Amino acid sequence: MQFTEENLERYSRHILLQDVGVEGQEALSQAKILIIGAGGLGSPAALYLAAAGVGTIGIADADVVDLSNLQRQVIHFTKDLNKPKVLSAAEKMQAINPELKVDSYHEFLTAKNIRAIVRKYDFVIDGTDNFAAKFLINDACVMEKVPFSHGGVLRFDGQTMTVYPGESACYRCVFGAPPPKGSVPTCSEAGILGAIAGMLGTMQATEALKHVIGIGERLTNRLLSFDAKNMQFRTINVNKNPKCAVCGKNPTITELKDEEQAVCEL
Amino acid sequence: MEHFLDITKDHCPMTFVKVKVKLSKIETGDRLEVLLSEGEPLNNVPRSATEQGYKVLEVTAVEGNVHKVVIEK
Ligand SMILES: [Zn+2]
Secondary structure: OOOOHHHHHOOOOHOOOOOOOHHHHHHHHHHHEEEEOOOOOHHHHHHHHHHOOEEEEEEEOOOEEOHHHHOOOOOOHHHOOOOOOOHHHHHHHHOOOOOOEEEEEOHHHHOOOOOHOOOOOOOOEOOOOOOHHHHHHHHHHHHHHHOOEEEEEOOEEEEEEEEEEOOOOOOHHHHHOOOOOOOOOOOOOOEHHHHHHHHHHHHHHHHHOOOOOOOOOOOEEEEEEEEEOEEEEEEEOOOOOOOOOOOOOOOOOOOOOOOOOOOOOO | EEEEOEEEOOOHHHHHHHHHHHHHHOOOEEEEEHHHOOOOOHHHHOOEEEEEEEEEEEEEEEOOOEEEEEEEE
16 A cells, blocks of 8 residues: 555654554554444544544444534534534545545444444444443444444443453443443433543543554553542452353354434434 | 665655655565665665664665665565
C-alpha cells in the first residue's frame, strides 16, 4: 500500500511512533471497527477512530439527537437536534476524514440481527448504557469470536474491560447475569459528569487501536474502574469462569435472546 | 542493497516520517543514504533512527549545509 504525501502528513504523528510506523498505519486503514451506541462513550470513540485513520467504522444507534444528549455526546451539535444519531456521527467522522467508510445502522441491535452485524468487524466497542444490551453484545461477540471493549459510566465512575472470546474472561464470566429490573439506576435516573464519558470512551478507542496495530497488553482479565471525583484508578484481576453460561465448558446460552430493559444512551 | 532519499527540502516531522516510510520498504540489512540539511533534520533524524533500532553508519558533510546520513535497516 502506498500512502499519499497528504496522508503521510496526516498520520505523521502515528508513523513516527516506533510501535505504529507505516505498518501500523496500514493496518488501521484496513481495519473495521463497530461502535454500538453513538452516545457518551461512542462519541469520543468515533471521533478518535475516525481521526486515527481506521478504514471502516460501523456505528449503530436507533435514537435521534436530543437536547439532553449534548452535555456529553460530543459528536452531536446543537444543529443536529432530532437528527438520527448515526447520521450526525457519520457526518462528523467523514468531516474529519473524508476517506473513511461509515456503515450506519439506524436500528436497535437485537438478538435477531446483532450476530450478522458483529461478525463483519475486527473489534467492537460497547458504548451502550444498559445491562440488557451489554449482555447481548457480550454473548454475540463471544459466539462470533470478535474481541470487544466493555465500558460503563455512571455519575463520576467508569469501568472498562477488554474481552478476547475464548481466551480471556468475558463480561458474563465476571458479572453472571443482568441485575433484576429496577435494582440499579439507569441513565434516566442517575446523572453523569459529561467528561467522564469522554475519559472512558477514549480508553475504549485506545484498546481498539492497540488491537488493530497489535501492540501492548490489552485490558484483558482485568477490570479497570475509576472514581473521577477523587481521580482514583484501580484494576482488579478477573478470571475466565469455567462455568460461564456463554463461554464456559458447557455453555447454557447457545442462542441469543433479548432481555427486557428500556434502552437509553448515556 | 543501497537506497537513496533526499529530504533536504522537508521539515520536521516529515523528515523522519519519510525516512521511516523508505526504511519500511527496504530489506533488513539494506542501507539507506539520506541527504538532509543542517539544524533540526541533522540533529533529529540520526538520533530518531538509532532510538528506533536502526544503525546509523555514517554522518558526513557533503556541501553547503547538506549532510549525508547512511542508515542500515
Ligand atoms: Zn464468559
